[in-house]
Amino acid sequence: MKNIALLGSTGSIGTQTLDVVSHLEDFFKIRSLAAGKNIALLSEQAEKFSPEKISVADEEDAKILRKKFLDIKIFSGEEGLCKLASDDDVDIVVNAVVGAAGLMPSLCAIKNGKRLCTANKESLVMAGELLTSLARKTGAEIFPIDSEHSALWQAMLSGEKSEIKRLILTASGGPFFQKNVDLKKITPQDALKHPNWSMGKKITIDSATMMNKTLEIIEAHWLFNIPPEKIDVLIHPQSIVHSIVEFVDGSQIAQMSIPDMRLPIQYALTYPRRYSSSVGTLELWRNAKLEFFKPDTEKFPALKLAYRVLKLGGTAPAILNAANEVAVSAFLEEKIAFNHIFNIVESAIEDVKPEPADSIEKILTANEVAKKYAVEKIMSVEQG
Known part of the structure; x- marks a missing residue:
């Protein structure tokens, strides 16, 4: 029986992972669940799968869940995700977190030698060299889902x-x-x-x-x-x-x-x-x-941008990813047109200088700088 920490349990990949675990219940046990803000669905999942630990995005939601689930340890924020991903009793970490928020729990899972089954492609886009190098040192497995x-x-x-x-x-x-x-x-x-x-x-x-x-x-x-x-x-x-x-x-x-x-x-x-x-x-x-x-x-x-940022190297892929996340969010909120998504990402690659991606701090800094750049670009589009 393998214990699973499922991060992003209320999303599309998360709910389908639970379907798989239900089908293979003789082989897998849900040790922990993490979600963003959908605490209603998370509560249903907790009642069905009886995890020992839960993490949510906001501490206020964590307080609500602590009153409801007295026998479950409740965490919140990025720290909560990393606690679940590095749990000694967890064999497999499924990272179904959306976007750059999935990077730190991926790092924590790999540091602790877990099998990381990841749908969070952004982690590898932002920090692929760092994560794969670390996995070779710790014996962690990185499997795509x-x-x-x-x-x-x-x-x-x-x-x-x-x-x-x-x-x-x-x-x-x-x-x-x-x-x-x-x-x-x-x-x-x-x-x-x-x-x-x-x-x-x-x-x-x-x-x-x-x-x-x-x-x-x-x-x-x-x-x-x-x-x-x-x-x-x-x-x-x-x-x-x-x-x-x-x-x-x-x-x-x-x-x-x-x-x-x-x-x-x-x-x-x-x-x-x-x-x-x-x-x-x-x-x-x-x-x-x-x-x-x-x-x-x-x-x-x-x-064409994939080959371009890989040639640039360093934090260029992280810059691309950050600008894209901001632009997609703005499009979904109807702040920009569909074609502006590419324009904003391309501009970020051209204007934000990449640095060597030799530490997680530099990668996270590039992520924040590119996000700020994209937000400013979106504001200029709105005003224009």
Whole structure:
């Protein structure tokens, strides 16, 4: 029986992780739960899974929960996340926290040699070199639980790393790939209508701008130690082929399944074993076609930013991530237009000077500087 600390339990990945744990209840126990502000759902989860510890974003919410759950230790804030991630009785930390807030608990989990199953790609985007280097020292495992990197991971097991020619990340293209739309007129409601996946708001907007794939290129680079020039992207609207690994002999190994996040979540939890899952079976005969297209970087220029910031190095990826988080939030609040998201991120990369990413302090400073820059840029857009 493995004990799990689930961070971000009330979000899309968090609730699906609990589905997986319920299906595999003989193998896993929820030791702790962490959430943001949805304490109503968190309370329901606590009643069902009986964790020993809980953490929430705000101390005021923690006070409410302490009155309700007398036998559970309640924490709050970043400190609470790190307490759960570094708990000696926890074997697996699932990081489903959204955005840069997931960085410190990732660091705490890795420092303490945990298996980190992460949907928080921002941690690796911001501090990939630092986190992977630390994991090698502590013996921690970093396993992806997003569909594309899980697919790459599974396909890479077909050969030696030296035999890999390139990684091919697939992308659905989001809701606007096959539509002629005026990007200036896209509303948050339009952008949140993903054709294939059920995800949180932030990642759904990232999918619509293709910024999600930008983050995934950076994540793949650090997860698998593959040079950026060997990482490509293909648009695959059906989201059946989740990614492909091409080997030097010309063979391409793809991982396929119906689009269901519970599958990569379960694989990361149970690796190296596989168990029966509650995910439906892919019947290829029901899928009339599997299509693939080269990405249009004129329509979706965000893709080019991945290679640009990796070339710049240092804190440049953290600057990109911070500016994007602020811009996406502003778009969801209808403060800026859809096309302004890319413009703000690109401006931040051009104007905020990257520093060496050799400490967590420098990375966090870059995050704050880039956020402040993006906020000021948004204010100028609003006033203009």
